[in-house]
Amino acid sequence: MRKGQTEVAGLLVIVVLLLVVGVIFLRFRLFDSGQDFAEVRSSVEASRLLKAALRLKTDSLALHELLSQCYEEQQCEAFREELGKVIRANLLPQEDFTYFLEVDRVELLRFGGCTRGIVGSSFTVREGVLYESRLVLCRK
Amino acid sequence: MPMSTKGQVELHETLLVTFFLVIIIVLGVFVYYRYFVMGVRGSAEEFREEEASVLLASLTALPEISCSHDDCVDTGKLIPFFHVVRAHPAFYGRAFGFKKVSIRVTYPESPSPDVLCDTAAYQQVFYPENCGYYVLYEQRPRTVTSTFIVRAPVSLFYPETGFYRVGQLEIESYA
Numbered sequence: 001m002r003k004g005q006t007e008v009a010g011l012l013v014i015v016v017l018l019l020v021v022g023v024i025f026l027r028f029r030l031f032d033s034g035q036d037f038a039e040v041r042s043s044v045e046a047s048r049l050l051k052a053a054l055r056l057k058t059d060s061l062a063l064h065e066l067l068s069q070c071y072e073e074q075q076c077e078a079f080r081e082e083l084g085k086v087i088r089a090n091l092l093p094q095e096d097f098t099y100f101l102e103v104d105r106v107e108l109l110r111f112g113g114c115t116r117g118i119v120g121s122s123f124t125v126r127e128g129v130l131y132e133s134r135l136v137l138c139r140k
Numbered sequence: 141m142p143m144s145t146k147g148q149v150e151l152h153e154t155l156l157v158t159f160f161l162v163i164i165i166v167l168g169v170f171v172y173y174r175y176f177v178m179g180v181r182g183s184a185e186e187f188r189e190e191e192a193s194v195l196l197a198s199l200t201a202l203p204e205i206s207c208s209h210d211d212c213v214d215t216g217k218l219i220p221f222f223h224v225v226r227a228h229p230a231f232y233g234r235a236f237g238f239k240k241v242s243i244r245v246t247y248p249e250s251p252s253p254d255v256l257c258d259t260a261a262y263q264q265v266f267y268p269e270n271c272g273y274y275v276l277y278e279q280r281p282r283t284v285t286s287t288f289i290v291r292a293p294v295s296l297f298y299p300e301t302g303f304y305r306v307g308q309l310e311i312e313s314y315a
Contacts, residue, residue, distance in 0.1 A: 021167075
């Protein structure tokens, strides 16, 4: 072997070693499964929040009645205001949301500040009408 | 002193290359070890978080606290459940470990958010307005090195009035 060839071989060894180190580094950085799990959990939380919110009933307020009123009388302001309060009371200060309401597959209401994020949904059937609620959670 | 021969120069060169190679290998091993340890620690955290999340999901289905008619938590069962847990610490300690499990009423917000809903609060006329949270289980280790909290919204049913509120089920996990 000539001297030049030996030096090229040495350089190759160093490059291979650096590549191995780089691959190990990327393996730990990229294949992080924790993110997927957190997203699944957030989606479940969003669905549970929707279900709990739509079941809300006190002596002065029943959210499912406001929901029906929103569809039947096309008066959604009270529903929008109350649901917004319930959702905000259950989010962290740095979290935001967008709520979608579809009745029989037609969008009836949409409000909130998220353009994309983690989605949770809830279905309710009342008097033969299918109400589909979707809640998108995102960071502010 | 005699001048270095060509052989000596090549020997120095080989030694220098070997020295740098060893440094690179040692650095590689060090970085690998560091990330390996970080990975193990991260896995442990993930495992604890997953365990708490599974508990979070399964707790609301426990017949001891869940509603018999709907997917909700029956607040009338929460205070008796805490007494049962205190009476059988070994059984629930094996099931839950070092954690604090509580439910906080979030909407409509209680006028007394920092008052525990216990038997004394329950017996008052103003219940449930006079308290803001329920403790279901609490067991701390002697020394707490780290804690983290997972929470999920729950629907709270009040059998005394037939009303529903919204709460947050919180699991504070100690290590």
